[in-house]
Amino acid sequence: IEKMLKPTGRVVGIIRRNWRPYCGMLSKSDIKESRRHLFTPAEKRIPRIRIETRQNSRYPMVKSETKRLKQKFLLLDLLPKMPWRITEKDMKNREDLRHLCVCSVDPPGCTDIDDALHCRELENGNLEVGVHIADVSYFIRPGNALDQESARRGTTVYLCEKRIDMVPELLSSNLCSLRSNVDRLAFSCIWEMNHNAEILKTRFTKSVINSKASLTYAEAQMRIDSAAMNDSITASLRGLNKLAKILKKRRIENGALTLSSPEVRFHMDSETHDPIDLQTKELRETNSMVEEFMLLANISVAKKIHEEFSEHALLRRHPAPPPSNYEILVKAGKSKNLEIKTDTAKALADSLDRADSPTFPYLNTLLRILATRCMMQAVYFCSGMDTDFHHYGLASPIYTHFTSPIRRYADIIVHRLLAVAVGADCTYPELTDKHKLEDLCKNLNFRHKMAQYAQRASVSFHTQLFFKSKGIVSEEAYILFVRKNAIVVLIPKYGLEGTVFFEEKDKPKPRLTYDDEIPSLKIEDTVFHIFDKVKVKIMLDSSNLQHQKIRMSLVEPQIPGISVPTDTSNMDISEPERKKKKLQK
Numbered sequence: 001i002e003k004m005l006k007p008t009g010r011v012v013g014i015i016r017r018n019w020r021p022y023c024g025m026l027s028k029s030d031i032k033e034s035r036r037h038l039f040t041p042a043e044k045r046i047p048r049i050r051i052e053t054r055q056n057s058r059y060p061m062v063k064s065e066t067k068r069l070k071q072k073f074l075l076l077d078l079l080p081k082m083p084w085r086i087t088e089k090d091m092k093n094r095e096d097l098r099h100l101c102v103c104s105v106d107p108p109g110c111t112d113i114d115d116a117l118h119c120r121e122l123e124n125g126n127l128e129v130g131v132h133i134a135d136v137s138y139f140i141r142p143g144n145a146l147d148q149e150s151a152r153r154g155t156t157v158y159l160c161e162k163r164i165d166m167v168p169e170l171l172s173s174n175l176c177s178l179r180s181n182v183d184r185l186a187f188s189c190i191w192e193m194n195h196n197a198e199i200l201k202t203r204f205t206k207s208v209i210n211s212k213a214s215l216t217y218a219e220a221q222m223r224i225d226s227a228a229m230n231d232s233i234t235a236s237l238r239g240l241n242k243l244a245k246i247l248k249k250r251r252i253e254n255g256a257l258t259l260s261s262p263e264v265r266f267h268m269d270s271e272t273h274d275p276i277d278l279q280t281k282e283l284r285e286t287n288s289m290v291e292e293f294m295l296l297a298n299i300s301v302a303k304k305i306h307e308e309f310s311e312h313a314l315l316r317r318h319p320a321p322p323p324s325n326y327e328i329l330v331k332a333g334k335s336k337n338l339e340i341k342t343d344t345a346k347a348l349a350d351s352l353d354r355a356d357s358p359t360f361p362y363l364n365t366l367l368r369i370l371a372t373r374c375m376m377q378a379v380y381f382c383s384g385m386d387t388d389f390h391h392y393g394l395a396s397p398i399y400t401h402f403t404s405p406i407r408r409y410a411d412i413i414v415h416r417l418l419a420v421a422v423g424a425d426c427t428y429p430e431l432t433d434k435h436k437l438e439d440l441c442k443n444l445n446f447r448h449k450m451a452q453y454a455q456r457a458s459v460s461f462h463t464q465l466f467f468k469s470k471g472i473v474s475e476e477a478y479i480l481f482v483r484k485n486a487i488v489v490l491i492p493k494y495g496l497e498g499t500v501f502f503e504e505k506d507k508p509k510p511r512l513t514y515d516d517e518i519p520s521l522k523i524e525d526t527v528f529h530i531f532d533k534v535k536v537k538i539m540l541d542s543s544n545l546q547h548q549k550i551r552m553s554l555v556e557p558q559i560p561g562i563s564v565p566t567d568t569s570n571m572d573i574s575e576p577e578r579k580k581k582k583l584q585k
Contacts, residue, residue, distance in 0.1 A: 022046060025546060042546050078146045079170050080139065086183050086208060090138075093424045097188065098210040101232045102132055104178055105220045105290050111173040112156070112165070114404045116186070116211050117293055119239035126200060127193045127239060131297040132209050134176040135185035136405035137415040140167065142428045151440065154447030156407035159458040160266050161273055165407075172406050180214040187415055189297045189402070197246035202300050206424045220286040241285060244292040251295070255346030255395035259375070260368035262495030266462050275466040280495040294403045295394065301418055302400035308421035311384030312432045314413045314441065315400045318378040318391040320345070325374040328481070331519055332370055332530040336363065345395050362492065366478055366531050369490065377449070380410050380441040384434035410444050413437075463496060464540055464548050472539040474555050474566060479532045482521040484514045487528055489536055489552065498552040500536060502562060510562055526559050537564050 024041040039049045104116040118130045140147050150166050157164040165172045178184050186209045192201040213233050215223070223234040224241055252258065267277035306313040326342040333340035338355045341347040352371060357363045375393065380401075383389070391399040402418070405411035419425035430436050467473070477489035485503045490496070502523055503509055513522035521528045528534075535556035542548050553564040 026051070040546065044547070075146055075149060075168060078144055079168060080175060082170075084175055086185065090185065091208065094185070094206040094208060095188070097130070097132070097186075097207045098183060100130065100209065101236050102130070102178075102209050102211050103213040103215055103220075103233050103236065104180070104211055105215050105217060105237075105286055108216045108218070111177060112163075112406045113178045113211075113214060114406045115290070115294065116178045116209065117236075117240055117290070119236045119243070121239075122192065127195065127243070128190060129193055129240065129243065129293070130188055130190045131293050131403065132178065132186040132188045132207065133297070133403050133411075133415075134178055134406050135187050135206060135415070136167065136171065136176050137187075137412050137419065137425070138185050139171055139176060140412060142416070142430065150409050150412065151443070154409050154444045155451045157451045157454050159455065160275070160462040161268055166409060167406060176406050178209065178211050178214075180211045183208055183210050187402075187418065189300055191296075191300070193243065197243045197250070199300075202304075204301070204304065204418055204422050206419065206422075217284050217286045217290075220289075221284045224286070237286075237289075240293065241289045244289040245285075247292045247296060248288060251292075251395070252349060255344065255349055257345055257349050257371070257393050257395075258352070258368065259372040259393070260365050261372050262369065262490065262492070262497075264459060264463075264495040266466070274469060275462050276469070278463065278466050278494050278496075280492070298400055298402050299394075299396055299398065301402040301414060302398045304421055305400065305414060305417040306383055306389075306398060309383070309417055309432070311382075311434055312437060313383040313400070313417060314380060314410060314437060315383050315389055315398060316378055316380050316391065316410070317386070317389055317399070318393045319376045319388070320390075320392045321374050321376050325376075328519075328530075329367070329370050329374050331517070333367065335518060335520075335529050336360075336531060338367075340367070345392055360531075362478065363531060366480070366490070370480065370530075377445075380444045380448075382434045382437040382441055385438045408444075410441075413440070460550075463494070464550060467538060467540045467550060468542070468548075472537060474535055474537050477534050477536045477552075479528055479530055479534060482514070482519050482528055482530060484521075485512055487521060487534070489534060491536070491538070496538070496550070498536075498538070498550055500534075500552045500554050502554075508561065510559075523562060524559055526557055 022039075022041045022043065024039055024043075024046075027038045027040065029037050036050050036052050039051045041047075041049070100118045101120065102116045102118045104113045106113055114134050116132045118128075118132070120128050122128050140150055146167070153166045156166045156172070167176070176184075178186065186207045188205050188207040188209070190203050190205070191199050193199055220237055223229050224237050226234075263281040265279050265281050266275040267279070268274065269276050302313070302315055306315065323342065326340075326348075330340050330342065333351070333355065336357065338351075340351045340355070342351075348371065352364070352367055355364055355367050378391070378393070389398045390396070400414050401408055401410045402414045403411065405415055413431070416425065416427075416431055420427045420431070475491050475493055477491045479487050480490050480497065481488040483499075486499050486501045488497065488499050491498070502512060511522075511524050515521075519530065534554060537553045537555050539551050539553075540548060541551045555563055555566060557563070
């Protein structure tokens with residue numbers, strides 16, 4: 001009896017209220033003139049609440065709308081008046097680099113262009129390489145309302161069909177964006193290198209640039225590969241690409257990790273904005289080319305600001321995972337007769353490079369996806385408040401974020417530190433207060449994490465919309481994890497992950513044997529291991545309108561009473577789908 005007893009208690013008082021907004025559905029009362037309506041929160045752990053209100057209008061209250069408008073116009077008052085142009089005063093402490101053959105390379109449809117690049121040969125035979133970053137700190141000055149709002153937001157949030165900007169659109173998509181054929185203010189990191197990508201000199205300068213082309217990754221790749229193209233932009237891209245390959249090889253030799261995470265791209269209907277196709281993103285050489293120079297600029301800037309501000313540099317570190325994090329990866333490798341060493345990042349990187357199977361080419365990708373799940377979260381911190389600066393994933397002793405100030409507030413602070421370090425701007429009290437910087441870092445880490453959650457939720461929602469229109473489909477999948485009563489699978493075609501459960505309510509329970517050591521799950525007489533190939537059926541469960549979810553069922557291998565038939569006509573489907581099928585008949 002004692003084992004059945006549970007500790008219980010009663011709430012007798014609330015010491016401090018933890019106010020926060022909730023999303024959900026408001027069901028208007030059927031009683032005419034009623035002031036009480038039922039609110040059903042989207043979060044299942046929050047109970048339904050009876051809300052009392054005199055305001056039944058769908059339109060906002062005057063007081064709250066006035067407050068919103070005041071805030072909006074306070075920010076607008078701090079923005080440059082249009083038409084805006086660069087003046088002589090702006091050129092003070094700034095180099096004119098408009099003659100350089102600078103170009104940007106970004107995903108298709110990108111309007112907030114943070115970075116641009118150039119590469120040219122010098123008279124002495126060496127190469128000059130420049131990374132030019134939007135000078136957002138010129139427009140957002142310390143302490144004003146625009147700065148406070150940007151600091152509060154911390155990051156731009158990228159959702160599937162829209163983005164929530166950190167800074168106003170006039171800046172993000174226009175005046176700060178390094179678009180082609182317009183003069184733009186930049187902060188430039190310029191190296192002199194030899195042809196073996198070894199840095200001979202580094203300098204930083206505020207600048208004015210005029211980008212000669214805004215290219216997509218595909219367009220830049222086409223220029224590099226085309227024998228018919230030999231213009232100055234293409235020559236610059238080829239020089240950058242050649243150096244990037246050397247930099248990447250050297251980085252990996254030093255122990256940097258090359259991990260994998262399936263990213264998806266939705267193709268939207270231009271009228272309904274519903275997803276009509278779902279594909280995993282294709283990565284080209286040019287993606288890696290841009291990444292290498294962004295990493296190099298971030299490392300170069302991190303060294304510079306730490307030299308000048310040993311106690312006040314805003315840096316980014318990536319802690320090494322504890323050994324226990326790697327258990328699942330080591331076991332997964334062992335199940336395929338592969339030894340995965342995890343003593344150091346270099347040992348892990350080498351193990352992953354060796355983990356190949358001629359009969360199973362996708363195995364290496366699956367291992368890298370699994371390795372990604374073992375990692376810790378990278379975080380911002382103030383150099384005066386910590387002693388561990390190391391970035392585990394990049395195998396770099398010091399690192400920061402400098403290259404994306406349009407979408408990350410951390411980069412704006414780094415720009416301000418660098419500007420003071422090179423005599424291009426003046427300091428202010430908060431910039432050299434390590435306690436305030438540490439508080440800022442905590443908010444930035446929180447905002448970054450929340451942005452990741454929002455992005456994942458957006459992908460999940462649009463995936464549901466996609467399968468709602470597509471209906472029930474069967475696809476090949478690979479097992480990522482085995483659980484006591486389920487398998488977690490990855491569907492490469494869609495970059496989609498889901499869980500196949502083998503115990504359901506009101507159905508006979510199958511014989512399940514779970515082995516944590518191998519790891520494996522035996523269902524009746526069939527054994528499942530990590531990375532086994534299976535076939536699953538994917539459908540949208542719309543039985544709960546607020547919590548629609550993707551459901552997966554096993555098709556192959558065939559297990560009597562468990563596997564579902566390939567024919568989907570008898571499967572459980574949502575009420576709307578059932579009605580639709582009835583109408584079609």
